[in-house]
Amino acid sequence: METAQIDTNQDEKQASDNVPSNDNRLYDTVIIGAGAAGIGVGISLLHAGVESMLIVERDTVGSSFAAWPDETRFITPSFPSNSIGMLDLNSIAIGVSPAYNMRVEHPTGQDFADHLVFLADQFELPIWDKTNVTGIEKIEDEFTIKTNNGSIQAKNVIWAAGEYQYPSTDLFEGSGLCRHTSTVSAYSQLEGEEHLIIGGYESGIDAAYHLSNNGKKVQVFDSACPWGEETSDPSVALSTYSFERMTASNFGERVELHGETKVIKVEHSDGVYSLLTSDGQTFTSTSPPLLASGFDGSHKFVSHLFEQREDGFPLLNENDCSTTTDGMYLCGPSVRHDGHIFCFIFKYRQRFGIVARSIAESLGIETEDFVEVYRSWGMFLDDLSCCGQECLTC
Ligand SMILES: Cc1cc2nc3c(=O)[nH]c(=O)nc-3n(C[C@H](O)[C@H](O)[C@H](O)COP(=O)(O)OP(=O)(O)OC[C@H]3O[C@@H](n4cnc5c(N)ncnc54)[C@H](O)[C@@H]3O)c2cc1C
Numbered sequence: 001m002e003t004a005q006i007d008t009n010q011d012e013k014q015a016s017d018n019v020p021s022n023d024n025r026l027y028d029t030v031i032i033g034a035g036a037a038g039i040g041v042g043i044s045l046l047h048a049g050v051e052s053m054l055i056v057e058r059d060t061v062g063s064s065f066a067a068w069p070d071e072t073r074f075i076t077p078s079f080p081s082n083s084i085g086m087l088d089l090n091s092i093a094i095g096v097s098p099a100y101n102m103r104v105e106h107p108t109g110q111d112f113a114d115h116l117v118f119l120a121d122q123f124e125l126p127i128w129d130k131t132n133v134t135g136i137e138k139i140e141d142e143f144t145i146k147t148n149n150g151s152i153q154a155k156n157v158i159w160a161a162g163e164y165q166y167p168s169t170d171l172f173e174g175s176g177l178c179r180h181t182s183t184v185s186a187y188s189q190l191e192g193e194e195h196l197i198i199g200g201y202e203s204g205i206d207a208a209y210h211l212s213n214n215g216k217k218v219q220v221f222d223s224a225c226p227w228g229e230e231t232s233d234p235s236v237a238l239s240t241y242s243f244e245r246m247t248a249s250n251f252g253e254r255v256e257l258h259g260e261t262k263v264i265k266v267e268h269s270d271g272v273y274s275l276l277t278s279d280g281q282t283f284t285s286t287s288p289p290l291l292a293s294g295f296d297g298s299h300k301f302v303s304h305l306f307e308q309r310e311d312g313f314p315l316l317n318e319n320d321c322s323t324t325t326d327g328m329y330l331c332g333p334s335v336r337h338d339g340h341i342f343c344f345i346f347k348y349r350q351r352f353g354i355v356a357r358s359i360a361e362s363l364g365i366e367t368e369d370f371v372e373v374y375r376s377w378g379m380f381l382d383d384l385s386c387c388g389q390e391c392l393t394c
Contacts, residue, residue: 016130019149028052030154034061037332038160040092044352048360048370058132062116064164068109070186071210075241077105089346094377156327163295174266180291192287199292201226205242212254225259299334319358340387350381
């Protein structure tokens, strides 16, 4: 038996219109999280013929996207390329194009949350919202999923609880004095004329871009140099969208980038925040420094159900299933295989079909046609030897 409590600090019973008062069913699959990964893999399960399923969501569909700062937009562009069999980069389901639905190339978080709600309705996905998962245990062949709305039984569980709601904040002395970018509802509402940003990857550059457009002076610190990385993998280097933004005149005039500069401490005294770097420099501002430091991710809450890789991410077999707990799957940006990082939608969506096939076959469902269709849409990545290729002409 593998068991543990998941302390997500949201265990009070919440009102939901779609949670039955008594549910004794044994589901073939329960998905935890109704973000891009949970909704996407739910649709794949339906396509594979797995109908006995439930999606459990602690807030509402797409709530992480809805919580993005107002100004933040997708860096990956949407384009209605589906007509020639090239799935829109931001699509989570075969045949679906957010560009066609939304008529926007770089959606905001709220745009995409609305898109996920639309898909959940269109596919009539069974979802319990406002239902927080607080524990998962497996006894013999059945999982028991504990929630604030009672326990749920399942043969398979897909963990798709994402990263956004689990930010990295414990980083150095005084990091608790800083404010994580995931808590900013709009950069236009941030007070102060000068801002210090710790982290220079996508979120840090995004924050610097919007603040500089609001006339603020910005300093960005990163222990590496994401704007200088020589790789074409956007999981490691900045995206073209961010590089393009960095050429804006406001950015050039108001943003100073400090690469290879590690922040070791933040202090607050007499209304002034002081940021100290490992090379002995001190920078000050009257507003809390912004942490654009990324996310710990939710996978640590189910670490008892997986072996860990050296980097702390769950070790997965070729079906993205746990190597220690049969029937326990992972979907979304925390999926890792060797050196491959599946942190963008266009990457991790290619594993939905792999998970759906594995579960369908475990239930005795024939999957040949499903696999053929998913493969033809580039939604069935079972050969990872093609990944990691650099663009020779970039
Ligand atoms: C600023 C920013 C910009 C980005 N831009 C892009 C981009 O341009 N292109 C791209 O491909 N990716 C982008 N990403 C990454 C993308 O947002 C993530 O990959 C995506 O949100 C992951 O989807 P998910 O479904 O795994 O997680 P989420 O969207 O976070 O969904 C997880 C869901 O699980 C629920 N949940 C969490 N814990 C529990 C629990 N205990 N019980 C029940 N439910 C729970 C949450 O409420 C949430 O709704 C960006 C990320 C950020 C932060």
